[in-house]
Amino acid sequence: xxxxxxxxxxxxxxxxxxxxxxxxxxxxxxxxxxxxxxxxxxxxxxxxxxxxxxxxxxxxxxxxxxxxxxxxxxxxxxxxxxxxxxxxxxxxxxxxxxxxxxxxxxxxxxxxxxxx
Amino acid sequence: xxxxxxxxxxxxxxxxxxxxxxxxxxxxxxxxxxxxxxxxxxxxxxxxxxxxxxxxxxxxxxxxxxxxxxxxxxxxxxxxxxxxxxxxxxxxxxxxxxxxxxxxxxxx
Numbered sequence: 532x533x534x535x536x537x538x539x540x541x542x543x544x545x546x547x548x549x550x551x552x553x554x555x556x557x558x559x560x561x562x563x564x565x566x567x568x569x570x571x572x573x574x575x576x577x578x579x580x581x582x583x584x585x586x587x588x589x590x591x592x593x594x595x596x597x598x599x600x601x602x603x604x605x606x607x608x609x610x611x612x613x614x615x616x617x618x619x620x621x622x623x624x625x626x627x628x629x630x631x632x633x634x635x636x637x638x639x640x641x642x643x644x645x646x647x
Numbered sequence: 648x649x650x651x652x653x654x655x656x657x658x659x660x661x662x663x664x665x666x667x668x669x670x671x672x673x674x675x676x677x678x679x680x681x682x683x684x685x686x687x688x689x690x691x692x693x694x695x696x697x698x699x700x701x702x703x704x705x706x707x708x709x710x711x712x713x714x715x716x717x718x719x720x721x722x723x724x725x726x727x728x729x730x731x732x733x734x735x736x737x738x739x740x741x742x743x744x745x746x747x748x749x750x751x752x753x754x755x
Contacts, residue, residue, distance in 0.1 A: 577742060638689040
């Protein structure tokens with residue numbers, strides 16, 4: 532158990548468009564999901580913590596209006612990159628906390644975003 | 648600010664050898680976790696060690712934690728080509744904070 536999926540796995544879009552990335556917990560309910568961004572050969576940087584039914588908590592320096600997060604159900608959180616620009620190109624990874632193991636996060640496979 | 652710092656940044660060994668990666672951190676923690684990431688993929692949780700633990704084993708993995716030195720090590724014994732990946736330590740106080748990772752290459 533504890534499988535997290537992301538869709539799409541990779542996306543190429545034009546500058547100025549918006550892109551939605553989905554994160555799903557397939558076999559468990561996740562009250563909390565996390566969104567990370569990873570630059571090439573770099574560490575993961577936490578962008579925001581998403582709690583089901585409430586507003587996401589954003590890390591310092593992350594624009595709320597730029598990266599819209601919605602956690603509408605216990606198995607789905609979405610990250611929308613609005614008006615994407617080339618500097619938004621990155622690897623976005625979500626994770627979910629399992630209700631029976633609050634200390635471990637289960638990661639999705641990531642989404643590669645390329646903005647042209 | 649980044650909490651964990653892995654050392655070395657890159658490590659290349661022959662299959663069958665042991666691989667040791669180190670992680671140093673700056674502030675107090677509840678636990679420290681090690682994750683593995685294959686190129687272009689998500690992270691896989693390997694092992695968690697709590698702040699009151701000194702050593703933990705899981706299969707070919709051995710993790711140590713020295714809270715006085717604020718450091719941890721991950722030992723992979725009898726390495727295999729399939730162990731080739733990047734390894735990250737992550738400290739957990741109020742949230743997970745990841746280091747930059749060690750890129751391990753195991754040569755068949």
